[in-house]
Amino acid sequence: MxxxxxxxxxxxxxxxxxxxxxxxxxxxxxxxxxGGNNAGHTVKFDGQTYKLSLLPTxxxxxxxxxxxxxxxxxxxxxxxxxMKSLTDRxxxxxxxxxLVSDRAHVILPYHIIEDAVFEKRxxxxxxxxxGRGIGTCYRDKAGRSHxxxxxxxxxxETFRAKLAEIVAFKNLTLKSLDPSITPLDADxxxxxxxxxxxxxxxxxxxxxxxxxxxxxxxxxxxFEGAQGSxxxxxxxxxxxxxxxxxxxxxxxxxxxxxxxxxxxxxxVVKAYTTRVGGGPFPTELNDEIxxxxxxxxxxxxxxxxxxxxxxxxxxxxxxxxxRVCGVDQIxxxxxxxxxxxxxxxxxxxxxxxxxxxxxFPSHVEDLEVAKPIFRKIPxxxxxxxxxxxxxxxxxxxxxxxxxxxxxxxxxxKFISIGPDREQTILL
Ligand code: IMP
Numbered sequence: 001m002x003x004x005x006x007x008x009x010x011x012x013x014x015x016x017x018x019x020x021x022x023x024x025x026x027x028x029x030x031x032x033x034x035g036g037n038n039a040g041h042t043v044k045f046d047g048q049t050y051k052l053s054l055l056p057t058x059x060x061x062x063x064x065x066x067x068x069x070x071x072x073x074x075x076x077x078x079x080x081x082x083m084k085s086l087t088d089r090x091x092x093x094x095x096x097x098x099l100v101s102d103r104a105h106v107i108l109p110y111h112i113i114e115d116a117v118f119e120k121r122x123x124x125x126x127x128x129x130x131g132r133g134i135g136t137c138y139r140d141k142a143g144r145s146h147x148x149x150x151x152x153x154x155x156x157e158t159f160r161a162k163l164a165e166i167v168a169f170k171n172l173t174l175k176s177l178d179p180s181i182t183p184l185d186a187d188x189x190x191x192x193x194x195x196x197x198x199x200x201x202x203x204x205x206x207x208x209x210x211x212x213x214x215x216x217x218x219x220x221x222x223f224e225g226a227q228g229s230x231x232x233x234x235x236x237x238x239x240x241x242x243x244x245x246x247x248x249x250x251x252x253x254x255x256x257x258x259x260x261x262x263x264x265x266x267x268v269v270k271a272y273t274t275r276v277g278g279g280p281f282p283t284e285l286n287d288e289i290x291x292x293x294x295x296x297x298x299x300x301x302x303x304x305x306x307x308x309x310x311x312x313x314x315x316x317x318x319x320x321x322x323r324v325c326g327v328d329q330i331x332x333x334x335x336x337x338x339x340x341x342x343x344x345x346x347x348x349x350x351x352x353x354x355x356x357x358x359x360f361p362s363h364v365e366d367l368e369v370a371k372p373i374f375r376k377i378p379x380x381x382x383x384x385x386x387x388x389x390x391x392x393x394x395x396x397x398x399x400x401x402x403x404x405x406x407x408x409x410x411x412x413k414f415i416s417i418g419p420d421r422e423q424t425i426l427l
Contacts, residue, residue, distance in 0.1 A: 030058025040302025071254020128277025240279025
């Protein structure tokens with residue numbers, strides 16, 4: 001039996017979707033455990049490109065059950081639209097292959113408004129959120145009194161009463177923060193969400209109980225992380241993070257499956273670094289090399305279309321992500337994007353106020369002043385998208401992967417050199 005976790009070790013967008021898709025052949029269940037429709041996965045399957053946001057990647061494979069675990073924040077409108085976009089293209093999505101936890105929290109219209117209002121008030125310190133109401137929904141989850149879970153939508157009378165109370169409160173606070181905001185109508189939200197709940201009813205179950213039965217039946221289960229470890233609310237570059245445990249730390253809390261059930265922990269790393277939104281980024285390249293990486297790697301957000309910030313591979317930050325997650329192997333993605341550069345840099349340590357360190361700072365102000373200390377690797381200047389085995393790679397590309405693996409102290413098991421499934425070297 002295999003219980004596998006695929007988790008990003010950087011600031012998200014590590015191309016986890018490709019590795020998840022690659023592994024779904026050998027897994028019957030694919031579980032998401034955190035985040036919401038802030039995530040974006042691009043998967044090429046059967047010659048078609050699918051962009052998924054809230055749905056687990058496994059939904060595309062016949063025979064796979066996709067699970068939206070309790071740790072997610074679910075926008076039911078966005079979920080139904082995404083489901084329809086797949087059924088319109090002939091992909092099966094029904095109560096038999098998509099399960100939604102009744103414990104997951106619900107994103108309501110006021111969460112999206114609050115997300116925008118809070119970001120605006122942060123001014124220069126804006127987090128650069130995706131604007132999907134993710135953080136504000138998690139905030140209500142932690143605060144408890146204003147939280148609605150998926151299961152609550154099926155207890156109509158208490159849902160109506162609770163919603164009326166919450167909306168009255170939100171109208172009060174939103175009005176005082178921004179008088180131009182039109183007050184929300186609790187009855188209209190109630191009607192809309194009851195309709196969403198009816199459509200979602202065949203999917204809603206206690207996914208924790210379901211997953212434990214699946215494990216008992218020795219089903220192979222794959223946990224699909226969204227975002228990346230450095231955006232984890234506890235372990236990431238706080239406060240420039242997302243509001244969930246987007247490292248492997250979220251698996252236990254966000255699915256109800258204990259960490260010790262996991263037999264294989266795969267960390268996914270991009271061969272360089274990207275970041276969307278605000279926050280420190282020691283190896284960022286604000287020059288033509290950064291732009292080259294952005295252009296060749298198509299580094300524009302799947303969800304928001306924002307250009308991603310690009311930089312050299314940061315082994316200090318990524319090794320920290322690997323340690324927090326406890327990965328036993330890594331997948332090195334998008335190596336082909338670096339093929340045309342003359343010389344490559346890998347950050348092996350930071351200089352923080354004159355001191356060399358390989359520890360990742362816990363305070364954002366220390367990370368802001370961290371200067372990368374680079375190890376230089378000669379470029380290989382050769383297209384590698386046709387490589388299918390390690391020996392097909394030029395020596396420089398092999399040296400690059402070996403260096404990443406050495407600095408992370410984790411063996412590389414996959415090297416990705418293009419978007420297609422076949423463009424993957426297994427080690
Ligand atoms: P939020 O998750 O919308 O609250 O955004 C918080 C931070 O996480 C922002 O910097 C976002 O750009 C970043 N973020 C959220 N989801 C993703 C993702 O899927 N990939 C990369 N960055 C993300």
